[in-house]
Amino acid sequence: MIAExxxxxxxxxxxxxxxxxxxxxxxxxxxxxISVILFSIGNETISSSLTGGLFWVVIFFxxxxxxxxxxxxxxxxxxxxxxxxIASPSTVFSGKLIFNMILVFSMNFxxxxxxxxxxxxxxxxxFSLFLVTFVLGNIGLAVASTIIAAIIAxxxxxxTLYPVLSFPILLPLILTCVQLTxxxxxxTSFEESKFExxxxxxxxxxxxxxxxxxxxxxxxx
Amino acid sequence: xxxxxxxSQNLSKLFGRRLIFKEINFIWSEKGIFxxxxxxxxxxxxxxxxxxxxxAASSGKIIHKNSEEEIIPEKLHNHIGFVSPYLVLYExxxxxxxxxxxxxxxxxxxxAERILFYLKKFLLDTRKxxxxxxxxxxxxxxxxxxxxxxxxxxxxxxxxxxxxxxEEGKKAVYEIVREEGKSKIVVIASNETRDLELCSEVxxxxxxx
Amino acid sequence: xxxxxFLFILLAFVSIAGIAFPIVEKPSTWYEFPFIPGLEENAKxxxxxxPTAWLTVIAFLLSTVFSFRYLRSKNLDDDAKAYSAAQxxxxxxxxxxxxxxxxxxxxxxxxxxxxxxxxxxxxxxxxYGALFALRSSIESEDKRATLSAVYSMxxxxxxxxFIFIMPRIMKGLHPGSADDTNAGPIVDxxxxxxxxxxxxxxxxxxxxxxFWMWRVGYRSIIIKDKINKQLTGHSAG
Numbered sequence: 001m002i003a004e005x006x007x008x009x010x011x012x013x014x015x016x017x018x019x020x021x022x023x024x025x026x027x028x029x030x031x032x033x034i035s036v037i038l039f040s041i042g043n044e045t046i047s048s049s050l051t052g053g054l055f056w057v058v059i060f061f062x063x064x065x066x067x068x069x070x071x072x073x074x075x076x077x078x079x080x081x082x083x084x085x086i087a088s089p090s091t092v093f094s095g096k097l098i099f100n101m102i103l104v105f106s107m108n109f110x111x112x113x114x115x116x117x118x119x120x121x122x123x124x125x126x127f128s129l130f131l132v133t134f135v136l137g138n139i140g141l142a143v144a145s146t147i148i149a150a151i152i153a154x155x156x157x158x159x160t161l162y163p164v165l166s167f168p169i170l171l172p173l174i175l176t177c178v179q180l181t182x183x184x185x186x187x188t189s190f191e192e193s194k195f196e197x198x199x200x201x202x203x204x205x206x207x208x209x210x211x212x213x214x215x216x217x218x219x220x221x
Numbered sequence: 222x223x224x225x226x227x228x229s230q231n232l233s234k235l236f237g238r239r240l241i242f243k244e245i246n247f248i249w250s251e252k253g254i255f256x257x258x259x260x261x262x263x264x265x266x267x268x269x270x271x272x273x274x275x276x277a278a279s280s281g282k283i284i285h286k287n288s289e290e291e292i293i294p295e296k297l298h299n300h301i302g303f304v305s306p307y308l309v310l311y312e313x314x315x316x317x318x319x320x321x322x323x324x325x326x327x328x329x330x331x332x333a334e335r336i337l338f339y340l341k342k343f344l345l346d347t348r349k350x351x352x353x354x355x356x357x358x359x360x361x362x363x364x365x366x367x368x369x370x371x372x373x374x375x376x377x378x379x380x381x382x383x384x385x386x387x388e389e390g391k392k393a394v395y396e397i398v399r400e401e402g403k404s405k406i407v408v409i410a411s412n413e414t415r416d417l418e419l420c421s422e423v424x425x426x427x428x429x430x
Numbered sequence: 431x432x433x434x435x436f437l438f439i440l441l442a443f444v445s446i447a448g449i450a451f452p453i454v455e456k457p458s459t460w461y462e463f464p465f466i467p468g469l470e471e472n473a474k475x476x477x478x479x480x481p482t483a484w485l486t487v488i489a490f491l492l493s494t495v496f497s498f499r500y501l502r503s504k505n506l507d508d509d510a511k512a513y514s515a516a517q518x519x520x521x522x523x524x525x526x527x528x529x530x531x532x533x534x535x536x537x538x539x540x541x542x543x544x545x546x547x548x549x550x551x552x553x554x555x556x557x558y559g560a561l562f563a564l565r566s567s568i569e570s571e572d573k574r575a576t577l578s579a580v581y582s583m584x585x586x587x588x589x590x591x592f593i594f595i596m597p598r599i600m601k602g603l604h605p606g607s608a609d610d611t612n613a614g615p616i617v618d619x620x621x622x623x624x625x626x627x628x629x630x631x632x633x634x635x636x637x638x639x640x641f642w643m644w645r646v647g648y649r650s651i652i653i654k655d656k657i658n659k660q661l662t663g664h665s666a667g
Contacts (some may be wrong), residue, residue, distance in 0.1 A: 152566075220276065
């Protein structure tokens with residue numbers, strides 16, 4: 001099943017390379033979002049806790065801008081039926097999840113780089129904690145965003161509905177990741193962050209399990 | 222020749238509280254051409270989609286068996302070839318690329334020679350590297366047949382196979398249906414008399430309301 | 431009919447008792463409440479705030495249970511039950527948030543302070559809002575029922591995070607939060623037996639009220655549905 005999911009991912013990847021719909025608009029979105037924040041701050045220096053929070057705000061909205069595409073593009077072009085005929089539901093979900101994971105990691109990597117360059121108080125003291133938070137948080141973000149994308153792809157008003165549905169589901173993850181990011185700024189040790197890390201790991205595992213079990217119901221009409 | 226069978230047990234479908242059909246029973250085995258007919262909106266497409274495992278029934282069962290072993294829904298897709306007017310291929314890729322992608326995602330080996338044979342048979346081999354976006358509707362329809370046949374499924378399901386086709390196109394389709402019906406289970410959903418003439422059995426949906 | 435009258439009397443008694451009984455240092459009669467340090471006069475809202483928060487949880491649970499049942503049975507009646515529970519859940523959630531905010535103003539000085547419990551109830555409000563937005567954007571009944579059921583289940587999975595885990599790790603003002611040494615008037619039984627009685631009567635009364643409203647709610651949805659079908663000429667076999 002992994003080979004088939006990977007092939008589905010490659011299909012989406014090559015399709016993206018050819019048409020470049022998502023990459024261009026996502027890159028622009030990141031620039032616009034960060035610019036808006038920079039303009040609203042002006043010359044003020046914002047605290048590290050505010051910077052940490054804003055970091056995840058941009059991550060959230062960028063995810064909302066780009067992760068629905070995996071399913072919405074199939075629905076809009078009518079190729080959902082085609083996919084149903086060539087792959088089992090778990091293959092489809094896995095393939096789309098791989099695509100969204102790669103997308104999330106790439107986008108957030110860029111956002112992190114830009115933040116460390118442009119925001120004075122984006123200073124990471126405990127780098128390994130930051131890295132672990134980054135990886136675990138991105139996984140959770142990708143999983144939750146993918147299953148919600150599958151839901152809204154079948155509804156109307158997709159664009160506005162996506163953040164509305166995703167936000168409550170992502171809230172525990174985002175709150176904990178912001179907390180962990182601030183810990184990594186402060187230089188808090190792994191030991192002291194154990195509980196929060198456990199929450200994120202728990203979230204990832206639970207979301208992944210729930211998504212696989214529920215995807216069948218969404219996918220089959 | 223396959224020992225494949227499709228059995229329907231008291232199959233019923235409701236959309237919301239609206240009844241589409243109820244208590245359909247049939248058994249189709251090994252080979253043959255089977256028809257489903259009824260006026261527009263009677264549920265033909267719905268029934269074939271249930272047979273193909275694309276939609277779930279509201280009650281009752283549809284059982285696919287290969288050599289007496291039941292096939293679970295997750296593994297059903299490679300046993301079925303499906304053609305319909307509302308099927309869409311990936312237009313940003315060429316015919317060749319589309320077929321390669323389908324093989325890989327199905328997890329079925331891509332036999333280049335066999336695919337070339339089909340492309341030649343359906344007169345698409347000269348255009349195989351052109352993007353499907355540039356194809357005429359007749360060419361796209363022919364592509365769909367290749368899509369349905371390439372993985373050697375035991376079951377072929379054709380929903381309105383001759384819609385939008387000219388006389389020559391229709392003849393070509395009938396030839397394929399007759400040929401494949403000798404070794405596979407072919408299901409045709411249509412209300413064209415000529416389509417249904419090929420069938421050994423026809424299910425009249427009107428009777429199941 | 432008799433039980434509706436009983437319910438009316440019960441809730442009327444609870445409301446009057448909850449609001450009117452005075453709070454004194456040393457209660458000497460059955461209609462006086464004790465003075466609880468930290469809560470003082472505003473303790474009375476406990477008779478209304480806690481039941482509404484409790485009902486939000488019950489409604490959420492019911493909505494999830496019937497969503498799950500719908501996914502297995504595909505029977506639209508289960509969807510009607512889940513939806514009716516969600517509607518009531520929204521109402522009680524708003525009431526809980528508002529009564530909570532009012533209490534917060536009097537006890538802690540401001541209406542809102544992002545205490546983890548407050549954040550959680552707000553998240554539940556967002557979940558309900560999202561659910562209704564989702565439902566109104568889908569025309570097909572089957573699809574609407576299936577997708578809202580799936581969303582409810584996903585939302586349900588995130589709820590344990592809000593209820594149990596976050597209050598433990600985040601500092602908060604609510605009784606029972608990480609830095610609160612006081613476990614709260616209910617657990618500690620700082621209420622005397624009169625207060626406890628009124629409190630439990632309130633919980634029972636509101637719970638019965640909820641189930642009654644829920645039943646009326648889902649039955650009216652189902653009947654309205656069936657009438658619509660009759661009028662447009664389709665009917666289930």
